[in-house]
Amino acid sequence: MTNTADQSPLGKTSAYRTDYAPELLFPIPRQGKRDELGLSGTLPFFGVDIWNAYEISWLNQRGKPQVAIARITFPADSPNIIESKSFKLYLNSFNQTRLDSVAALKALLQQDLSAAAGGNVHIILTQPEEFGMVEMGELDGLLLDRLDIDVDHYSPSPEILKAALDEEPVEEKLVSHLLKSNCLVTGQPDWASVQIHYAGPQIDQESLLRYLIGFREHNEFHEQCVERIFVDILRQCQPQQLAVYARYTRRGGLDINPWRSNFSTAQKPLNLRGARQ
Known part of the structure; x- marks a missing residue:
């Protein structure tokens, strides 16, 4: 069974x-x-x-x-x-x-x-x-959280993701500390920082931040959330290279940090414990 x-x-x-x-x-x-x-x-x-x-x-x-x-x-x-x-x-x-x-x-x-x-x-x-x-450190990249945006939707909406598909590709790392999801079974909150490293059409940062905040009332395990983020960005924004890495805060003496990538030259996770962990 x-x-x-x-x-x-x-x-x-x-x-x-x-x-x-x-x-x-x-x-x-x-x-x-x-x-x-x-x-x-x-x-x-x-x-x-x-x-x-x-x-x-x-x-x-x-x-x-x-x-x-x-x-x-x-x-x-x-x-x-x-x-x-x-x-x-x-x-x-x-x-x-x-x-x-x-x-x-x-x-x-x-x-x-x-x-x-x-x-x-x-x-x-x-x-x-x-x-x-044992070292500490934060995810490197441009902080999405600096953007002053209005948000009124708190479930994942991949359709809001946008990228400049007709312009020259870029490579960048984007970071947010505003990822929150809920346990699939208990509904208890899970808190994380997330890094998006990609190469391809430039992703619209406001739409990406709204999308990430959209997990705030979503119920899934950590690994499942990261895979959903990866797949949604890959399909909607069409990057040639993509890596998604989340550092979740600990619960019960455990923290879980999923990393998904589609390019072999992506920097492997360093497992540096963040300030919130």
Whole structure:
């Protein structure tokens, strides 16, 4: 049976296991939402979903607590996303679990998350002695939020996107901190900054900002919102090259940062934590 979002632990009372329990992970197929976008067969993008987990703890063999920060990278072509509350419950299941080493933790995370996602997941663990090396930074690009616009529509409307299709192409990066969507199941707000890097007909900035603000009452998971933004811009504005990267604020010790691109020379995400994260 295919898992659906409404069957997930989201919005339900959950017991917090403190013993290792990989069965808590709840994968949801990506294809259902991609079908809504008319995506089948070869995808118009490649990319990754970068998860940062700040609340990872376990016990060493002497019972002493250990902590780390994890960067977990899921390929966008993996069949499944993992529902975030189930991810948190899974990570908490290590809290009273004794492990031989950091390497043993990494091996379990690699095994369990790759199995749930249906694709090879990459994991980097940062230990306390390295915490001072974790960098912060903001998405670079021209800030759309400087525009003084009227807005009266708060659901995605791709038809409002405009580009100068008859003029010389440009290459630019545009950034907004005004992306807000809502959880597909609970309706809780999700906040993000987003970067649009493209080459092609110049996109009308006011229409793009209105379009992004239009997600304000839209219910979808982070990964699904970014793919919708990518597809809508690609179809409406016809760029030859396009990359969309969103940095979402954390919830339950996790932040999710999807990146989708259709050109191999695009700068890969640096995973710099923003001020709001």
